[in-house]
Amino acid sequence: MSILIWQRRLLLALLVFLASPVALAQAPTGQPQDDSGLNPHFASMTKEASFICGEFLPNAIEGISELMTLCGGRFGMRLSPGTFLEPTFVSGAGKGQRYTMGSLSIRSDYALDDFIGSMFAGGDIHYATAPNYLVTPTGEETRIYAGFHVGGAIWWELNDVLYLRTDLKFNFNPGNSMLVMLGIVMRFDPASQNDQGNQ
Secondary structure, three states, X not given: OOHHHHHHHHHHHHHHXXXXXXXXXXXXXXXXXXXXXXXXXXXXEEEEEEEEEEEEEEEOEOOEOOOEEEEEEEEEEEEEOOEEEEEEEEEEEEOOEEEEEXXXXXXXXXXXXXXEEEEEEEEEEEEEEXXXXXXXXXXXXXXXXXXEEEEEEEEEEOOOOEEEEEEEXXXXXXXXXXXXXXXEEEEEEEOOHHHHHHO
């Protein structure tokens, strides 16, 4: 079965998994929540930074046919208690290939009982370098693409400021690809009570 079929099935399963509990999410007993359903401590943080690594699964990207590990960083800035703007940069190499991806996403967070779920979408810039000894004297060829993505994430709280986050991201153009990522997120800079009241 092709990667494309698996990507479509995983995307559908992810969307069903993340969308269905939103209407059913309830506050854990004894723990207050805000209007977004999120724990107030989680919702109060206005910034986050994370180190991420994951497996990149390309499909129908010219010259890029091998799986490879991409690592990088992500920074988040709160737009509202349940919405973040996320610039992300990941890069990696393997088997003569190099791949760099910069992304900008809008992310929405939801309470999922003891976990936090996120859905995100945005645009990407892809910088793909592949071996090609017939075209260039250097033996490699680089292409730059623009594309877009959708995805989802699940968060686990480690302590008040550190979280473990796993992402499943689907990229469209060039070709299509999937990025499965795991990262440690540090959340900081809590909003003041006045800031929270004005949002």
